[in-house]
Amino acid sequence: MGDNKDDRLIVWFDIDNTLYSASSKISQAMGERIHAYFVSLGFSHEEASELHLRYYTQYGLALRGLTRHHDVDPLDFDRKCDGALPLEEMIKPNPRLRKLFQDIDRTKVRVWALTNAYKLHAERVLRILQLDDLVDGLVYCDYAEPNFSCKPEPEYYVKALEKAGVTDPSKCYFVDDNRGNVQAAMRLGWGHCVHFSEHGLEIVEGGRVKQIDNENLAGPKVIGDDNVQVITDLEQLRHVWPEIFKKEI
Ligand SMILES: [Mg+2]
Known part of the structure; x- marks a missing residue:
């Protein structure tokens, strides 16, 4: 390499x-886990949706906003979001x-x-x-x-x-x-x-x-x-x- x-x-x-294909619904499953992650930080569902969208739009990646503004450990985020997806079934x-x-x-x-x-x-x-x-x-x-x-x-x-x-x-x-x-x-x-x-x-x-x-x-x-x-x-x-x-x- x-x-x-x-x-x-x-x-x-x-x-x-x-x-x-996006029809695999992986991005939705990721989105749900990311939403749950925001909620686990203490945000309401409404705030979680709003921040998720804002960071995605602003930074290209929700995690970018989470690490910048909420001191989130990206590797913990990755384990609980992408790492937890049952990709083999999707x-x-x-x-x-x-x-x-x-x-x-x-x-x-x-x-x-x-x-x-x-x-x-x-x-x-x-x-x-x-x-x-x-x-x-x-x-x-x-x-x-x-x-x-x-x-x-x-x-x-x-x-x-x-x-x-x-x-x-x-x-x-x-x-x-x-x-x-x-x-x-x-x-x-x-x-x-x-x-x-x-x-x-x-x-x-x-x-x-x-x-x-x-x-x-x-x-x-x-x-x-x-x-x-x-x-x-x-x-x-x-x-x-x-x-x-x-x-x-
Ligand atoms: Mg892509």
Whole structure:
């Protein structure tokens, strides 16, 4: 992991709600545990909902607000929230996705994961999805660090490049289901950024899922005035980024 002399292209995959469907309801289950955590700190249900939403919106991660303003131990939070999820019952390996990863041309491309979760959750998800052997490196939110950063904070992306030994951000390919995370990478000059907006589903603030009508998104499209390319299925990456896949499959 992390060969610093590697000058291949690099593909960064977000993990949660990108490598598995939001219909797994993992984000809701996480949201419920986070809510319970706020309540365990002495907040009413109403205050808990309000703070959860505010911190998620403001910092990209509820835990960020909890550590900044409430002196919460992030590792305790992680154990009780992400660590307590019955993931094995919620997600299954997806052969189509594994094939997509296998079809990436490793002579030219490295594959890394870039997540706002802690490494325990990230590694667990990759293992359950049977993608762990196809991922070369992982950048995660280091809850053990006093003032850890997360997407979409610029310093998080800068650290990610350092960890992977990338000096030229134009070599980066990045896909995430959170549009703000994609926009942040684009602002930092990451070369090829795609917003994954799962067909029929979109995550909204606080980890809740709502149905959206993206029936008209049959293929990759550029949507909105921020010039973000949107896909509704990771298979579309084969068309959006043909240069990273093996020629003869
Ligand atoms: Mg995600």
